[in-house]
Amino acid sequence: MRTRALSPLSIAVHLSVLVLVVLWTVPTAGLLISSLRDKEQISASGWWTALTSASRKDIFRAPGPEAQKQEGAEWVISGNIFNGGSGHVSAFGTSSLKPEEFTPGATAELKDGQKLTVSETGDFRLTSPQSFEGSRGQRIFYTALTPPRFSFDNYRTVLTAEGIGQSFLNSLTVAVPSTIIPILVAAFAAYALAWMKFPGRSLLIAAIVGLLVVPLQMSLIPLLKMYNGVGAFFGVPSKTYLGIWLAHMGFGLPLAIYLLRNYIAGLPKEIMESARVDGATDFEIFVKIVLPLSYPALASFAIFQFLWTWNDLLVAMVFLGTGNEELVLTGRLVNLLGSRGANWEILTASAFITIIVPLLVFFTLQRYLVRGLLAGSVKGG
Template sequence: MRTKALSPLNIAVHLSVLLLVILWTLPTLGILVTSLRDKNQIVASGWWTALSSSSQNSMYRAPGADAQKQDGNLFVITGNILEGGGGKVTGFGTSSLKPEEYKAGATADLKDGEKLTVEENGDFRLTSETKFEGGRGQRIFFTATTPPKFTLDNYRTVLSAEGIGRSFLNSLTVSIPATIIPILVAAFAAYALAWMPFPGRSLLLAVIVGLLVVPLQMSLIPLLRMYNDIGLFFGVPSKTYLGIWLAHMGFGLPLAIYLLRNYIAGLPREIMESARVDGASDFKIFIKIVLPLSYPALASFSIFQFLWTWNDLLVAMVFLGTGNDELVLTGRLVNLLGSRGGNWEILTASAFITIIVPVLVFFVLQRYLVRGLLAGSVKGG
């Protein structure tokens, strides 16, 4: 049986798709690998060198005078500058400007007759003819080649942080209703704009399309003031889940209506006419026919809306608050990093933990994504 050869165009398409897949996958792979590496090795080299040894400059402070022992006429302080972590010392020094002033195994002459010897395995020997004095020990700067080291410490730090579980539940409490509510409202509106003629329908659709370009930051403060005024009038607290659900619904409705309207308008007209001939109302047509046939479009919008609400921090802080009981996952992870970037090594672990849920949602619904986005691009109502 003869097989059909691929044309140059097909080969180019396949190569382009493969390139796009690689470009989209590499950052995620980099985040995963970096999140599993040791803190010091993250600084020393990129994630693509994770399986090879890395060379890095470090500083070790020897024990103080309390750790000295007398060996004949000498007073000695010993230890290991690698602290049992493994690796090979290539050079050492007493200044941060010259971490390789002496080769491993050599002996350096220090002040007041003190001598320092550092071996390749990290063992050091600090000697003096007189007693060591002072509480702080000698600083030893060194360059070492260390083998690859992987650890789960970054994940333990994030997952064991106080309030992380509560923040995870807060994000789910925000994201799930903020995804479902706009879909329900937009589906009804999209059906009306597609199949129910009424005065001003085209103008209303143009307004909805125009709302797609309104920046979130421009409408956030007016929306918050309006919500607070209504809350004061009816005696409703300002920081509630209802407020953030309504905010996300308002920001998500224009895109949802636009996508769903294009899809619903592309459904066969014969099905609608047959249902009306049989005496079905618009509500029954919508529930029994339109919704089941619109699942691809509903799923594609669900992906976008869930990703937006899950990763959101600004709207959550404004409408929900920043207290320990209200803080969402993204806000909790930002607090873990600190205002000055402390514990920065947990950044990649935090990022990977954050994207796990959106990635699961995407893989569950991804087969409907392209079909829903392309719906109505050729044929419209």
Template structure:
């Protein structure tokens, strides 16, 4: 007899495959988080995997304005430092966009009218002229520097304070929480009825629920919106309300919820329910005191699916709530950032990571029930 402690090659292969999938799914999230806390200049020129290494950046800055010049002997001098915080090392520099790397650090570059520019490796620069500097803007200086890695929380501060993400965050919670709770409650009652109550047409209802699982959302969205608008006009209720999107998500989520919960509830021991009936318990008492406590794994597993689906939804939110700032959800706000701030990667990465914080918390808090709820009812 082979000892159960010995593992076959297939077991190691399964474990290795699972580990590979976990790493594969974790890498994008890690990359998104690292990008969200990187300096915006470094993020624009290198990938997140180079975050801990020194990066070469080609930058252009303006020297101090002419009003800061100081006369030293017969020359007028403007001086300062190009590197923020004095961190980094300059390799080459120039004063023209045609030749931005024409001089090595420490050299003296000859400019027009007897003027000179010297940029040292530590970022110190000296502009010298035999005549007084004129104008209101400083001389442009191009340089190539090796900049050490920099991390900052300014990206999150800018998003939370200036981009209206706080209101969108509240709007998403307002949509997601009821749109998760309502279908769970309705589906739990329906699943109990389909599992343990005998009535005509029960098999047809079960077949109908299974059939609704394959109906594409896009095919039913427009007829549903038209029906909702007609009902709203009849009762004098506006179409851009949270009630509409709650009902829409409830309708789209009910087939999966009923199917999942019915499989679980039908697999519960029938002796418990029959004993409760013998003791005089009604169906509502059985449902409330026996079915709900025993069905928590299935309820939690569906809650994860529904919460993630509603939280990440954009299509239904745009259709039922519109695009106004008052009702704009988090995914819609992120889309607006993509439209207006498409080049600001630091803003987009910080915004995207903020949107996944709540789903991650929900998943990790309920994930131990996920497999139990999905597998329940599959084996008798």
């Protein structure tokens, strides 16, 4: 049996898909691995070295004279340079010019007969024939190998932060209706523009295509002023979920109608005509025939709309506010990072928490994504 050789175009397509998968997967894997490491490990080495011991150079200052104890004729200050942590000392020194002068277990001769010994486990022993004097302890420069370790401490810090649970629910309250409402409205509009003949249909289609290029930032302030004016007239508060649902619906409808209209227009005409012959109304055709057949297009748009609304911060701050009870998850994590600017481990854990829900949505509906987008892009009527 002869096997069919792949064409150059098929090979190029497969390679392109492979490259895109790698470009998408590698940063995500790196983010996950970094979120399971502590601050010292992230600072010392990249996530790709997470399974190997990391070498780091550091400085430790021994306790002062208040920690000394007399043992026979000697005064002793002892402890561990890792302060309860773990690691293996590969070299140490007493000067910044020679931070790796001694090997673990060796004895360094200091001034006034003082001696310093550092073991491989980090235990140090500083001895002197006379009582230690001075206000500051001895500096110990060391190079250590830190074994790989993973924990969920970063996630505990983020998830136990004040208000994080409420913000998570706020994001769900914003994202779910902001995804479902535009799909419902766009599906009705797409069917009407595809299969119902009425005056001005072509102008409406052209206007929808034109709205695709209108940037959100340019229309956000006029939309907010209009919404506040209407709300003041009817006595509706300005900072409500209704406002952000309407805003996301307005920003998402042009793309939704465009994709769904092209997809629905490409459905077999014979099915519609047979249904009309059997006495079905437009509403019955839409509900019983068009919607089930349009599931790939609906799912593909749902993915994009949910990702946009879940990760949105600008529209949420404008239409919902920044109070503790209204703040969405992205805003809460920004505030958390603002008070912990140097804690990169918190940044990685926070970023991964924000993408968990979108990842679940994407992997649930991804089989419909390409089929729905391609059909909605090339079919027209």
